[in-house]
Amino acid sequence: MRLLSFATAAGPSWGVVTEGGIVDLGARRGDSLLAALQTGELDAVRAESQSLEADCGLDEVTYLPPIHAPEKIACIGVNYANRNAEYRDGSDAPKYPSVFMRTIDSFAGHNQPLWRPPESHQLDYEGEIVIIIGKRGHRVSQEDALDHIAGLTIMNEGTLRDWIRHGKFNVTPGKNFVHSGGLGPWMVTADEFDSYDDLTVTTRVNGEQRQHDTTANLMFPFSYLIHYLSTFYILKPGDVIATGTPLGAGARFDPPKYLVPGDVVEVEVSGVGVLSNGIQDDPTVE
Numbered sequence: 001m002r003l004l005s006f007a008t009a010a011g012p013s014w015g016v017v018t019e020g021g022i023v024d025l026g027a028r029r030g031d032s033l034l035a036a037l038q039t040g041e042l043d044a045v046r047a048e049s050q051s052l053e054a055d056c057g058l059d060e061v062t063y064l065p066p067i068h069a070p071e072k073i074a075c076i077g078v079n080y081a082n083r084n085a086e087y088r089d090g091s092d093a094p095k096y097p098s099v100f101m102r103t104i105d106s107f108a109g110h111n112q113p114l115w116r117p118p119e120s121h122q123l124d125y126e127g128e129i130v131i132i133i134g135k136r137g138h139r140v141s142q143e144d145a146l147d148h149i150a151g152l153t154i155m156n157e158g159t160l161r162d163w164i165r166h167g168k169f170n171v172t173p174g175k176n177f178v179h180s181g182g183l184g185p186w187m188v189t190a191d192e193f194d195s196y197d198d199l200t201v202t203t204r205v206n207g208e209q210r211q212h213d214t215t216a217n218l219m220f221p222f223s224y225l226i227h228y229l230s231t232f233y234i235l236k237p238g239d240v241i242a243t244g245t246p247l248g249a250g251a252r253f254d255p256p257k258y259l260v261p262g263d264v265v266e267v268e269v270s271g272v273g274v275l276s277n278g279i280q281d282d283p284t285v286e
Contacts, residue, residue, distance in 0.1 A: 001046055002273075003033050003151070004186035005068055005109075006061035012068070016045065017186060021054030022061065033187070034067050037134055037150055037237035042189060063109035065183040066153050067132060072239040073102040074229055075128075075157060075175070079244025081217050097220045097228055102242075106176045107155075110185030110275050114158055115282040116261065117177050123259045123279070126157035126245035127203030127211050127267035131222060132187050133239040137230050145226035146196070148235060151189040154267050154275040155242045156182040156203075161251045161258070178284075182265070182277040183240075193271055196222045201246060204266045205259070213246035220244075 002017035013026030014033040025045065026032065036045055077098035108114055116123045134150025158181035163174030193199075196215055203211035215221065220228070225241060233239075250257040259265065263279040 001042075001049075001189045001192070002186045003045070003066065003189065004184070005033055005064040005066050007064055008056065008061055012064060015055070016049040017058070018049070018054050021057040023049045023052045024055040025049065027055070032068055034069060034238040037132075040135075040237075042134070042150065063111055063184050065104060065107050065109050066187045067238045067240060068104070070104060070238045070240045071236055072233060073104065073242070074233070074240070075100050075102055075242040076220065076225060076244045077171075079218050079220055080213050080246045081219050082213070082247050093219055097225060099229070100171050100175060102157075102175050102181070105178055107181045107183040108179045108277060109183065111277070112182070113179070113278045113280040114156070114182060114259070114265070115177070115179040116259065116279060117160065117180070117282045118285050119177075120160040120162050121258060121260075122161040122163075122251070122256070123180060124159045124161050124250045125203055125205065125210070125259060125265045125267075126159060126249055127201050128155040128157050128242045128245050129199055129201050129215065129269050129272075130155045130183070131226070131241040131243060133226075133235045133241070134190070134237055136234065136236050137226070138234045140227055140230040140235070142223045142227045145223040148226055149190045149222070150237065151187040152193070152269070152272050153184060153187045154269050154272055156265055156267050156275060156277055157242055157245060158182070161256075178282070182267070182275050184275050185273060188272050200270045202268045203246075203248065204268070205250075205257070206263055210250070210257075211246045211248035215243075218244065
């Protein structure tokens with residue numbers, strides 16, 4: 001089941017993607033995808049939507065990030081084994097994940113432009129597979145961890161490279177510029193996946209493949225990430241976990257290939273779909 005959040009002239013809503021388009025559940029239920037996760041109603045949503053006809057087409061809506069107000073967006077750095085080697089610093093594989101946080105307004109939805117801010121022209125792409133939590137958990141064992149996944153979505157974890165180096169140990173500024181990243185286009189529910197062990201993620205810029213890898217190469221698989229994060233967090237329905245990006249980000253080219261207005265970035269994840277975002281300069285700057 002593909003669940004998305006979107007907006008029309010009538011306002012924000014959410015629904016199920018069917019062969020005919022979008023079944024608008026927000027108009028019928030008056031809630032949100034986040035609320036449905038919090039109340040554990042995905043099975044009811046599935047049953048309810050099967051007998052309903054589409055209300056609008058996919059090309060008739062403005063895509064929003066699937067979860068409109070997650071309590072937490074936790075991002076994992078350097079999680080693909082060959083990306084650790086890409087740093088060429090001679091370091092061993094890490095013992096624990098690198099973790100940082102993002103805010104929801106640092107993301108735009110599918111087919112919405114990412115903003116290059118005037119403070120930096122080093123906007124970079126990072127294609128990632130994203131976990132959306134469906135069940136509350138604290139100190140979750142690895143054996144039980146996958147039961148806490150509601151579904152998967154896609155992230156372009158856009159980064160302003162010079163701004164992640166402003167402080168000695170601080171990547172937060174460069175990871176949180178408004179609309180610098182993309183999230184979507186929808187969440188595909190966990191029952192659609194037989195396994196998470198060999199999902200592929202591919203990033204293309206203007207049709208040129210820049211990143212490609214598989215979750216078989218993760219140093220910390222999904223089960224460990226949920227276990228580890230739930231040690232210090234209480235994971236809650238709607239929480240978002242970005243699982244890391246493969247090698248091939250623009251900063252690693254010589255010279256670097258940063259994003260410029262007019263570029264189009266596509267991130268494709270097997271079993272989920274394609275997240276697409278163009279690039280423009282921040283329109284709020286006069």
